[in-house]
Amino acid sequence: MVRKEEQAGRQKRLTLDEFPIPDYKDWLKAVEKSLKGKSSNSLTFKTYEQIELKTIYSKTDGEALTDRERLMRSASLENRWEVSQQLAESDPQRFAAIAADAFKQGQTTLRMQWACPHQLAETVSQKGLNVSNLVDLETALEKIKWEQVPIFVQAGAVSFPTICFLAALAKKQRKDFSIVQGCIGADPFSEWVRRGTLPISTRRAFDQMAETIRWTQTHAPALKTICIQSTPYHDGGANAIQELAFMLATAVDYIRALLKRGLTIDPIASQIQFSISIGSSFFTEIAKLRAARLLWARIIEVFGGTPTSQRMVLHAQTSFQTKTLLDPHVNILRATTEAYAAIIGGANSLHVCSFNEATDPQDKQAQRIARNTQLILDHEAHGSKVIDPAGGSWYIESLTDTMAQRAWQLFQQVEQLGGMQKALLQRFPQQEIAKMAEDRKRNAVTSIDHWIGVNVYPNLNEIPRNDHTTTTYKSSKQSDALSNQFNKLKQQIKRKPTAWLNLMLEATLNGLTLYECYEVIDIAPPELTIQPIRPERPTASFxxxxxxxxxxxxxxxxxxxxxxxxxxxxxxxxxxxxxxxxxxxxxxxxxxxxxxxxxxxxxxxxxxxxxxxxxxxxxxxxxxxxxxxxxxxxxxxxxxxxxxxxxxxxxxxxxxxxxxxxxxxxxxxxxxxxxxxxxxxxxxxxxx
CATH class of the missing domain: 3.40.50.280 (Cobalamin-binding domain)
Structure with missing residues (x-):
């Protein structure tokens, strides 16, 4: 009898019903008591997005987002992501060895950056893999089963020459190109913003974008061909709201251009991937990714897209803007924080910058540390084991909602100017970002923002290094036979303009260089120039x-x-x-x-x-x-x-x-x- 009473007493004690549930006012009192009489408002501050962060958040702060909107913030029921480290090597033979080793060590995506030949010269200073002809590409990929892994290439203004080379390689090696997946993405506005000019008119860029989508729907249906980047805005100093608004405004311009060329919304949306840079403000960056999914779903819904098309595919990369030349090992900590924010925010793939990427992007040890950062966050921090890890956080829910609303307002301002292209011509994004860049620099020079090793705690025992110099792309010299092949292709395209993609594929197999591929598609001086947005690191002056x-x-x-x-x-x-x-x-x-x-x-x-x-x-x-x-x-x-x-x-x-x-x-x-x-x-x- 006694044992039953003791057991009942223990069970009653475990319910904890005797403890009152504190409400919001009780928590505020506790906070102000710890502040010794100061108001809790003394702890509030504003972010670069001018969002005021409160001392305490409650359940009511997270009620603005509906259940449907919460669903839209995650792309899958798992939080898995692709390890998509950019393989930094210019020589094809060395690239092959690096790629093989990277996949053995945990890399899951073949991410390449090709040196860009689409300028009005045959030699261009540009970092990236030097691919001149099909032999170079075959050499670079000879040690991996490239067709069986996701491929990611940010292809510049147009993507088909890159796709053409891979399709030609598949045909030469008798591989099934239709199973190739990933993204070989064009983003003409990104090139435009970086350089101020385009190597092709926007009209022709959109024509080729539409033609490339039609071709890949038949020949490589799992391959995306558009990759819209926030990086030019981020590296120029933009805040999270500006990044979202200008990135999504770019997407809407592309969608409208493609709709005019006879495509429908669902095939267009299925071809688009986004690449977004992740800064150092941890919770802001988590909210940025979640707000991006929310806004993209709204945009595709307005265009009439299906729920499947409303799912956003997001590649994230840690910020280059936040990395310093001085005391570079601190960059490991910065990159880890940024990578974890990307994972919690639900990125589908991730690149972590190496700690000395600004001075030596080909440092093998630094690349290994960057890749292992992702693996540790997965296998040891179990970042992939939690579904929507930020869900239910009243703070992040509120921040996501506020960021989405303000980004939508800025997006609407761009729309009122006639869209992103017209806004860029009117310098609206450039002026907005320039103001924010000045704020960041002012906070750096007055030490409001602390940069370890740069504007606080300098280490004079360290000898700083300059930015690395870019590699040089060299196209192969044309033989007489190849010149004839090139001229023959130009004539064939004139006679059969709708068949130019397949004609270029055959010519590539016969020795057409990458430079000539761009020449064939009428790379020419741009119709319009804009004020470019240059990368602005707040620490550069120090x-x-x-x-x-x-x-x-x-x-x-x-x-x-x-x-x-x-x-x-x-x-x-x-x-x-x-x-x-x-x-x-x-x-x-x-x-x-x-x-x-x-x-x-x-x-x-x-x-x-x-x-x-x-x-x-x-x-x-x-x-x-x-x-x-x-x-x-x-x-x-x-x-x-x-x-x-x-x-x-x-x-x-x-x-x-x-x-x-x-x-x-x-x-x-x-x-x-x-x-x-x-x-x-x-x-x-x-x-x-």
């Missing part, structure tokens, strides 16, 4: 400072130096001295500390300003402003060319006094780091 200082070190044998003049009790001025040392290190200056002077007179009798071009006064608070001004006048009188700085921002009443005494500037956390450091480098003769 890296230029350090590179200049490193060049100075090569010439002189040491880093440029500045003297830290310490006044007062060490414990009182140490914080200023450390801050100044960090600031100088950002610009490549080595800070040399003086002894601790207890009085201004000691400093005046010891310091020789003629031996130093830059002196930073680090004074304890108890040192009188009048004494500091006296010291400054003394140093300047002995060396008028001395650059004299003071650590910390003095009170307004002392500011003018110090300036009149000869102090040139002040080192503090609200200043523009770049401007002052450039002045110091000019003072040391590092730059003109």
């Amino acid at each position: 890296e230029n400072l350090r590179l200049a200082a490193a060049h100075y070190r090569e010439k002189t044998g040491s880093w440029p130096r500045a003297l830290l003049l310490k006044l007062g009790v060490q414990a009182k001025h140490q914080r200023l001295a450390v801050f100044s040392e960090q600031f100088l290190g950002i610009g490549g200056f080595e800070a040399v500390s003086s002894e601790n002077f207890s009085t201004v007179e000691q400093a005046m009798n010891t310091i020789h300003p003629n031996l130093n071009k830059i002196v930073v006064i680090c004074a304890a608070p108890k040192i009188e402003p009048l004494q500091i001004a006296h010291l400054a006048r003394h140093l300047k009188s002995r060396n008028p060319d001395l650059c004299l700085l003071m650590a910390g921002l003095p009170a307004k009443e002392d500011l003018e006094r110090f300036r009149q005494a000869g102090i040139d500037d002040f080192i503090h956390d609200q200043m523009n780091n770049i401007e002052l450091l450039m002045q110091l480098q000019r003072k040391k003769g590092i730059r003109s």
Whole structure:
């Protein structure tokens, strides 16, 4: 009897019914109590998208999205993704070995970037695999069963020459090209935005896009031929809302152009894949991917597409914009965070940038670490084992809803301008992104945004490296026989314009080069030019400072130096001295500390300003402003060319006094780091 009562008591205790369920107000009280009287609003802040993030989110914040919309955010019931590392090698023979090893080590997609020959010359500086003719491609793929794995190539303005080469290789090797899957995707607007010009008119690009879709529907139905990228906007400094709006506006322009050419919405949608860059704001990037799926479903629904067509296929790649030349191993941490955001956001395939991609994209060890990052997140963090891992998070649900609404509003502004093509001609996206890029740079130079090893915690033991130089594409020289083949093909296409795809395929088997493929399809000067969107890394200006200082070190044998003049009790001025040392290190200056002077007179009798071009006064608070001004006048009188700085921002009443005494500037956390450091480098003769 006792045992039954004890068992009943245990069961009752396990229900936890005696604990009250706290509501939102209770949580706010707990937060404000921990803040010692401050309002919980003191913890709120705005993202680059001007979305205000609250302190606490509740169930009501996640109720804006309907059950149907939640379904649209995930492409499958599993969270599996393809390991789609871009294989960085220009030589076909070396590429073959790298590709074979990558697939043994966990790669699941053959992702290539071909050097682009579609310019008005036969030699073009462009990183990527050098494919001149069919022999080059056969060599590059000789060690893998390429037709049995997904293929991903971002093909530039037009995709059929790339498809043609692979189809010709399949025919030569007697392989079934109809089973080839993946994406060999054209994105003319992406090329347009990057370069400001296109190697083909937009009208002709859309004509070929439509013809390529019709051809692949018959010959390779599992192959997508359009890959719309957000990368040019992202790398230019765009925020997440701008990326979504401009990427989707591009898609709508393509859809309308293809509908005019006789295609219907479902075949068009089935041919489109998206490639989106993932930045460092973890939750924002998760919400960005989920919002993208939501908005794409709405767009295809409006065009009359089926629920199947409303499913978005998303390739994600970690951001190149967030990677730094300085302290590059920190890039491993940045890339890991970005990769995990992509996985939680539901990306279908993923490329992780190697940590030194900006300086040495062919570093095998760095490529291995990047690939293993994905494998660890899968096999050890079990990223693929959870269905819609972000689902149910009130914070992410609310962020997704807000981002989708604001991206839709910006998308509608583009539509009001006549679509993405007309918006680009009117410079609307360029101007919007330029404003955001300026915000990012301003936050970097004022250290609001911290970049480890760049604008905080610099490491002068590291010798920075320049960006890598691009490889050079060289088309094969035309023999007389090949020239005849090329001219014959041009004539055949004129007689049978609807059969040009099959004619080009046969000519490729007979030796047509990739360059000639582009020539055949009337690559010509563009009809329209636009203002391009150039890549803007917020850290580039800091890296230029350090590179200049490193060049100075090569010439002189040491880093440029500045003297830290310490006044007062060490414990009182140490914080200023450390801050100044960090600031100088950002610009490549080595800070040399003086002894601790207890009085201004000691400093005046010891310091020789003629031996130093830059002196930073680090004074304890108890040192009188009048004494500091006296010291400054003394140093300047002995060396008028001395650059004299003071650590910390003095009170307004002392500011003018110090300036009149000869102090040139002040080192503090609200200043523009770049401007002052450039002045110091000019003072040391590092730059003109």
